[in-house]
Amino acid sequence: MTDTVSTATAPQRDLAPLVTRREPAANPDQDYADRVAAFVAAHPELLATDRWEDPAVPPVRELIGALGAAGLLRAAWPAGTPGPDGRSPRCLALGRAIQLHTAFAQVANGAPGAAVLTQLEVGTRLLTGHPELLDGLLDGTVTVSLAATEPDGGSDLSTLTTRVGRDGDRLTVTGEKWFISNAPFADLLLVLADDPDRHTGPRTGPALLLVDTRQATADEVEVTALAGSGHTGLTGSISLRSAPVLAVLAPAGQGLLTLMRHWIHERVMLTVRMTALAQAVLDDAVSGARHRQTFGSPLLTNQHVRFLLAELSAEVAEVRSAALQGVRLLVEGGCTAAYAAMCKYRASVLLRRVADEAIQLAGADGYRTGHPAERALRDGFGLALAGGTDELMLMQIERG
Amino acid sequence: MTVLQGVRTGWFTPAQEELRAGLAAHLAAEVEPHIPGWEAAGRFPVREVLAGLGAGGWLGLRFPREHGGAGGSAWEHVVFAECLGGLSSDSVGMTLTVHNDMVAPMIAEGGTPAAVDRFLRPALTGEYVLAHAVSEPGAGSDVAAVTSTATPVDGGYLLTGSKRWVVGGLYADAFAVLARLPEARGPFGHVLLMVPFGEGVTVTAGAPTLGLRAAGVAGTVDFDRVFVPTEYRIGGHGLGLVTQLRQFEQERIISACRALAIADRLLERTRERLDQRISFGAPIGSRQDVSFRLSRLRAEVESARQLAYTAIDRWEGGADYRSASAAVKLRSSRLARTVARECLHLHGAAGQLTESPANRAFRDARLFSISTGSDEMMMTTLARLAGWDD
Structure with missing residues (x-):
């Protein structure tokens, strides 16, 4: 050791000036946030929790119609000119979409948010190239759903049994789909179907088709609501029997590729929603722990409870950060399948963990059907499958 | 991967x-x-x-x-x-x-x-x-409880006390020392002093530790009536604890970045090793269970990394980064340990050799949840910042 002192100075580096990041979540659109808040306040009956726990009639059509009429879907769709701060239309739209999905994670146990996300981030997004359909979708007068999963083909969509057919001059599609979000309420169905006979193009393989349920007979398209434990009333099974095809969105060989590109977007936005759901459940758990008395004191006075909640809050913050980076990458057009898979996997694990711990903290009340944590746990199990299973996400992460 | x-x-x-x-x-x-x-x-x-x-x-x-x-x-x-x-x-x-x-x-x-x-x-x-001399036998996470005392004298302070577990202490030319003032109480009763190694400063090697075996960890650094001029004080008189706590918030993000980089490297090296190591006729890395284990950890590392970058972004942007700092310190410390433990196992018997990098990483990583703010302090901080009263 030495106590000698040098007056030498380190060589100086020429560092580039700091680049301030522009991001969808920064500088949130307060006007849009106010409009969403006003919408929620103005529709207490539509957003009543009980209505979204009733498997018979969750008011999906009414909600999408009202959101569209209020202009909230269109405002979250990339169009128009850059914002006053230079943000691109896409950046502005995704920033509003984050606000929309976050707000809807906080009402009616987050249940309506699933229907909203399916309409905006799945169906409408897949119809981006069809401007003749966009007006109705964004105005909420037309509803849409993606029908890819089959009873024996979930993650492995190469085993499709739904087939493209031909009846004279018109294309048809025949097969069974299930666990299709918003199916019981969909005007338009985007159907993934195998095309071994090259009806849609020069190649074989999965094609993506558009079916208008309003133009089909009840025999051609039969939709039945599924009694799943989660996403109550929101999913359905679909029987297609020579159902007429309105348009070929992607020909044989391109259908699955189209969806694989789309799923990057869907998984990132699902992550945004799942993280917001986890935050809502956590907030409710904190509120419950403040008010619930055990052994003469609020539950929150227990160090174990505070530590658990702190740990969960750290994890929520982490996954939110990952999701927002995912949205930035979407804006820049550089989000990879692996990054989106990482987000979706982390959010799926997070939501189930937060919901499970929140049920534990709430005790028997948390076990009650309709408690926010109980609902989130049921939905969380569904979200570990929907949009790509955890296992599929791990495989994509592995591929890098 | x-x-x-x-x-x-x-x-x-x-x-x-x-x-x-x-x-x-x-x-x-x-x-x-x-x-x-x-x-x-x-x-x-x-x-x-x-x-x-x-x-x-x-x-x-x-x-x-x-x-x-x-x-x-x-x-x-x-x-x-x-x-x-x-x-x-x-x-x-x-x-x-x-x-x-x-x-x-x-x-x-x-x-x-x-x-x-x-x-x-x-x-x-x-x-x-x-080097940084803060911890004492009775003051680890509770840094305010330090008993090392800086007595004001003409032109400076007379520092007396004993510090423990000083990383780099055996190598250091000077120590940043947190000491209490003799009379003052509460959060404004401390000073932070830069103390050159010299007369009155005794550095003693500590007992062997699980990891950080080459870090020159001093078991004790004793100060015996060491005169420290006022101009070597960091921050104001009585503001030592405040200055130190603010610094903790920044260094924890940096520490998290290092922890996550370690986890990143371990996952890479482990993948490389498992792709080369053959068992039952195939590379171990080709087994799905192994791949999934590594992918799960990779997902956690990359999402935690985004929290670290978010914290830095807030710091640089002048926003409140206190919660993000504590959150990422907690997540990264636990993650580094989890990754190190998993990778140690995946290295098989070779990982049990103390000279193996996987073994060293496991031993070194254990400290993350203790140093620079223990996991428990991070959870306490997060709870307090959220308004969840003790």
Whole structure:
């Protein structure tokens, strides 16, 4: 050791000036946030929790119609000119979409948010190239759903049994789909179907088709609501029997590729929603722990409870950060399948963990059907499958 | 498996990526090859390592140019921390972090011109080694409970007390010491002093530790009526604890970046090893269970990395980063340990050899949940910041 002192100075580096990041979540659109808040306040009956726990009639059509009429879907769709701060239309739209999905994670146990996300981030997004359909979708007068999963083909969509057919001059599609979000309420169905006979193009393989349920007979398209434990009333099974095809969105060989590109977007936005759901459940758990008395004191006075909640809050913050980076990458057009898979996997694990711990903290009340944590746990199990299973996400992460 | 594309996109400038490449190449060439020997010897030539970094202009990159820094931002220190995490010895990483990201920032931000000249400038050329003497036998996480006492005297303070577990203490030329004032109470009753090693300062090696075996950890650093001039005080009289706590919030993010870089490197090395190692006729890495285990951890590392970058972004943007700092310190510390434990197992019997990098990483990583704010302190901080009263 030495106590000698040098007056030498380190060589100086020429560092580039700091680049301030522009991001969808920064500088949130307060006007849009106010409009969403006003919408929620103005529709207490539509957003009543009980209505979204009733498997018979969750008011999906009414909600999408009202959101569209209020202009909230269109405002979250990339169009128009850059914002006053230079943000691109896409950046502005995704920033509003984050606000929309976050707000809807906080009402009616987050249940309506699933229907909203399916309409905006799945169906409408897949119809981006069809401007003749966009007006109705964004105005909420037309509803849409993606029908890819089959009873024996979930993650492995190469085993499709739904087939493209031909009846004279018109294309048809025949097969069974299930666990299709918003199916019981969909005007338009985007159907993934195998095309071994090259009806849609020069190649074989999965094609993506558009079916208008309003133009089909009840025999051609039969939709039945599924009694799943989660996403109550929101999913359905679909029987297609020579159902007429309105348009070929992607020909044989391109259908699955189209969806694989789309799923990057869907998984990132699902992550945004799942993280917001986890935050809502956590907030409710904190509120419950403040008010619930055990052994003469609020539950929150227990160090174990505070530590658990702190740990969960750290994890929520982490996954939110990952999701927002995912949205930035979407804006820049550089989000990879692996990054989106990482987000979706982390959010799926997070939501189930937060919901499970929140049920534990709430005790028997948390076990009650309709408690926010109980609902989130049921939905969380569904979200570990929907949009790509955890296992599929791990495989994509592995591929890098 | 590779680092996921997009995890650094938009956070770093091309100049910062260039900085990363240059620093990583320097460390790979000049430091990494010597690590097995240093670890076996139980010490490393910190002054030599720092001199190399100083000559390259890699120290104190975010400090003002007039203080000998490069006038950069916290992002350059993230690059520095991530490059340190690329080394297979956290004895080196932790010692250099203490020097560059725990003590040096306090001098740069709260030191007098005399303290800057005396301690910071030579520290940034690598000629002077800094260590941090805060913990005491009765004051670990509860830093306010320190009993080392700085008694005001004409022109300075007389410092008396005993510090424990000082990383780099056996190498240090000067110590940043948190001490209480004799009469004052509460949060405004401390001073932070820069104390050169010299008369009245006794450094004693400690008992062997699980990890960080080459970090020159001093078991005790005793101060016996050491006169410290007022101009070597960091921050105001009575504001030592406040200055220290603010610094903790920043250094925890940097520490998290190093922890996550370590986890990143371990996952990479483990994947490489498992792709080469054959069992039952196939590479172990080709087994789905192994791949899924690594992918789960990769997902956690990359999402935690986004929290670290978010915290830095808030810091640089002047926003409140306290919660993000505590959250990422907690997540990264636990994650580094989990990754190290899993990778140790996946290295099989070879990982049980103490000289194995996987074994060393497991032992070194355990400290993350204890040092620079224990996991329990991070959870306490998060709860308090959220308004969940004790």
